[in-house]
Amino acid sequence: MRGPLVVLLCCMVALGACRREAPQTGPVDPSGDGQVTISGDDLVIADLNWTPPPVRIEEGAEGDARARAAEALGDDDLHATPASAIPLYLALSAISGEERAAAAGLRRARIRLLALGTMALDEADTGDSIAGLRAAHEFAAVARFLAADDPDVLTYLQRVDESDRLWELNRAAERALDAGELGEDGGGALAGFRQAAALRPGQPRAMQGLAAVESALIRRAEVAGSEGDFQTAARWLAHAAEVRPGMQTVVDARQRIQRMRxxxxxxxxxxxxxxxxxxxxxxxxxxxxxxxxxxxxxxxxxxxxxxxxxxxxxxxGDFRPGQVFTDALEGGARGPQMVVLPHGGFMMGALPGDADAEDNERPRHAVRFERGFAMGVREITVGEFRRFVETTGYQSRAVRRGFSMAYDERTGNFLRRSNVDWRSDYAGAPAADTLPVLHVSARDAQAYADWLSAQSGRRYRLPSEAEFEYAFRNGTSERYPWGEGTPPQGSGNMTGALDRSPSGRRWGNAFAGYGDGHWGPAPVGSFRPNPWGVHDLEGNVSEWMGDCWHATYRRAPADGSAWINPGCRDQVIRGGSWASSPAQTRASWRALAQVDTTNARIGFRVVRDL
Structure with missing residues (x-):
């Protein structure tokens, strides 16, 4: 059985110590750098001249020569030595009487020569064999010597020229590839391999070269991606996608780089x-x-x-808008429930055309909170204030002086009554722990906030009046949270025309057609909260603010902070109470009270910095 064609060709052309050579262009490097290997011994000698080796046929040995020539032809030993078929037939053609046999033998030899040459070219073109190309040249030289004008020879010679061109295109492209001249913008390795592929469609060496260029472009994209330059990576991938359109390699590379990204x-x-x-x-x-x-x-x-x-x-900070939370206090207790209000801005003060507004509610001005804050979901309760007093032994202002202002059912007025303090309800009776704490001064409220701060390690304080109005309006710009007119049922504990005292008294100035079922404060959180989750801003009890009193908003802080003058004696109260007129229930309403004031209408809530 014959061995590979390249070995046979080496023997036939007698190339000295001819051996089977390693492929001149190896496979794409597994590293993906797109390199190919080029041998230094890949030059093709383009000499198409051949001189027959001298053959001497003794007189009378013509028959033996014919037999040897036929045997050599059958063994594909065509031209390399004096014992080869073509030299023998050429020698016989010069002997009288042998011309016809010699011509027939030469014809058969030429046909076989072209067939083997075509095989050599196929080996060179598809098997990437420099030996095959050299053998094809050798066959071309012999065929040209025998019949330079023969159509089949001319066709073969043209094929040899194309194979030479193909070889040179691939070799030049491979050198450009190894030099990093990929040709993504024209020229370089890409142009060379494309020309080779156009000359011989599907030629393996050119196809391998195109794959190597694609691989090199992908490698550049991956390097760019590893360095975080995904814009450059995308550009290299776009070039790679144009080398062999539709190939999965680029799709896979794009997915890898996307994972990198x-x-x-x-x-x-x-x-x-x-x-x-x-x-x-x-x-x-x-x-x-x-x-x-x-x-x-x-x-x-x-x-x-x-x-x-x-x-x-x-x-x-670590919170999110609308989040409700409580802080842990020393001893395992929890602080009041707080809700995180969103940062933002609003117009503070009386609305234009508000007939109930007073000068102290003007000028209307912009306030912006660059940071959110947490506000008590409910007013501070008797039970919460009790925990503070029992823990610290604190004595409130009403306890120290022995009286406060409480509601008198008999007269319908607020009168000074002895032994009324934070433990008392609006009428001076013992208060349930769920009721908002009353009869506390601004200083009492601040003392509670200071205690919360010490217990929790967080900064608690009284609200600024800007914070209170911001929460009261909760994104609206109306006089009341519900707009105008009678409040919807369940809106809050406010003075309603339908409310009745224990002895049947009615309010002289109240919301028409409204009743909440309470005369005096309701337990905190008895009514639905506003959209930001805060209860009772418009009713139940009025609340102490951290601000000192100022007669107008001129020069008021624009950042929502409390407006404080050291040592001030009057502080702001905000929000309607169970006994406030409709005008005092408006969003912009504000009033002053001495810091030591205590009565049955004022309580407080706290805010906390985030």
Whole structure:
């Protein structure tokens, strides 16, 4: 059985110590760098001249020569030695009487020569064999010597020329590839391999070269991706997609780089989140977000998550808008329930055209909270104030002086009554723990807030009146939370025309057609909260603010902070009570009270910084 064609060709053309050579262009490097290996011994000698080896046939040995020539022809030993078929037939053609036999033998030899040459060209073109191309040249030289004008020879010679061109195109493209001259913008390895593929469609060496260029472009894309330059990576992938359109390799590479992108984005997000609680952490997190935005697709959910976390950290610390929470106090107790209000802005003060407004509610002005804050969901209760007093031994103002202002059912007025303090209800009777604490001064309320701060390690305080009105309006710009007119049933504990005292008294100035079923404060949270989750801002009890009293809003803080003058004797109260007129239930209503004032209409709630 014959061995590979390349071995046979080496023997036939007698190329000295001819051996089977290793392929001149190896497979694409597994590393994916798109390189091919080029041998230094890949030059094709384009000499198509052949000189027959000298043959001497003794007189009378013509028959033996014919037999040897036929045997050599059958063994495909055509031209390399004096014992080869063509030299023998050429020698016989010069002997009288042998011309016809010699011509027939030469004809058969030429046909076989072209057949073997075609096989050699196939080996060179498809098997990437320099030996096959050299053998094809050798056959071409012999065929040209025998019949330069023969149509079959001319066709074969043209095929040899094309194979030479193909070889040179591939070789030049491979050198460009190894030099990194890929030709994504024209020329280079890509142009060479494309010309080779056009010359011989599907030629393996050219196809392998195109795959190598594609691989090199993909490798560049992956390097760019590993460095975080996904814009450049996308550009290299776009070039790679044009090399062999529709190939899965680029699709797979794009998925790998997308995973790189996702991994990098996730890492940057995690670094940003980890930085937020640290000193200068917001700035670091913003830097990570900026890096993400340079590589992420629009609307990337990871980028959106980090941006939201940064916004929350800036405006709410560890909280989120609408979150309800309580802080742990020493000894295992819990503080009052708080709700996180959103940062934002509003117009504070009386609405234009409000006939009930007074000068102290003007001028209307813009207030903006750059950071959210937490407000008590409900007013502070008797039970909550009791825990403070029992823990600290604190004596409120009413306890120390022995009296407060309580409601007198007999006269329908508020009168000074002895032994009335924070433990008493609006009429001076013992108060249930669920009722809002009454008969507390501004200083009593501040003392409670200070105690909460010490117990929780967080800053609690009285609301600023800007915070109170902001929460009261909760995004609306109406006089009342419900707009105008009679409140919807269940809105809150306010003076309603349908309310009755224990002895049947009615309010002289009340909301027509409204009743809430209470004469005096209701247990905190008895009515539905506003949209931000806060109860009883418009009713139940009026509340102490942290602000000192100022007769107008001129020069008032624009950041929502409390407007304080050291040592002030008058502080602001806000919000309607169970005994307030409709005008005193408006969002912009405000009044002053001496800091030591205690009565049956004023309580308080707290806020907490985030």
């Amino acid at each position: 996702a991994t990098r984005i996730q890492r940057l997000r995690d670094e940003g989140v980890a930085a937020l609680p640290k000193i200068n952490g917001v700035a670091q997190a913003r830097q990570r977000l900026a890096e993400i935005l340079t590589i992420a697709e629009p609307g990337d959910p990871v980028a959106r998550d980090l941006r939201q976390r940064i916004d929350r950290a800036v405006h709410y």
